[in-house]
Amino acid sequence: MAIRIIVKDPDPVLRERAIEVTKFNANLHKLLDDMAQTMYDAEGVGLAAPQVGISKRVIVVDVGDEKGLIEMVNPEIVERSGEQLGPEGCLSIPNLNGEVRRSQRIKLKGQDRNGNPFELVADDYLARAFQHEVDHLNGVLFTDIADSIYDISQRTRGRGE
Numbered sequence: 001m002a003i004r005i006i007v008k009d010p011d012p013v014l015r016e017r018a019i020e021v022t023k024f025n026a027n028l029h030k031l032l033d034d035m036a037q038t039m040y041d042a043e044g045v046g047l048a049a050p051q052v053g054i055s056k057r058v059i060v061v062d063v064g065d066e067k068g069l070i071e072m073v074n075p076e077i078v079e080r081s082g083e084q085l086g087p088e089g090c091l092s093i094p095n096l097n098g099e100v101r102r103s104q105r106i107k108l109k110g111q112d113r114n115g116n117p118f119e120l121v122a123d124d125y126l127a128r129a130f131q132h133e134v135d136h137l138n139g140v141l142f143t144d145i146a147d148s149i150y151d152i153s154q155r156t157r158g159r160g161e
Helices: 026-041 124-137
Strands: 046-048 058-061 070-081 084-089 096-102 105-111 117-123 148-151
Touching: 026 046, 026 058, 026 070, 046 124, 058 124, 070 117, 070 124, 084 124, 096 124, 105 124, 117 124
Parallel strands: none
Antiparallel strands: 046 058, 058 070, 070 105, 084 096, 096 148, 105 117
16 A cells, blocks of 8 residues: 555646546555555545546545445445535645535445445435545536635644545
């Protein structure tokens, strides 16, 4: 495993629709392992492959709950319900946070690192993290959809996704 460099806005890879993964092999496994290590090292709760310069539909999420690390390849949100407004930050946009409206509950479908399909229901903070990461795969940053954005450069490090 290796810690990868997190690309920062305005890097163009952050604005591209990431490419669907079709090969489930050792290269994908290494990418997932590296992404998890990079996310933990940066004290984030989620990371999408474009954030490490790779235009592939791959995300990792760990919000610190009992579910632990969740890897998802080719994730797709298939159901949404409710609404929540809350703070978000991003490892690719240091020093800014924003208030972002998200669905309260989502259902996702995707694949694991071996290509096996699975579904997942996420609520609250976990739902927020997944929506943030899926947005990255579609070239959308939280600053594009935030109700408000504020500078946190004078504060201590916060929740990055």
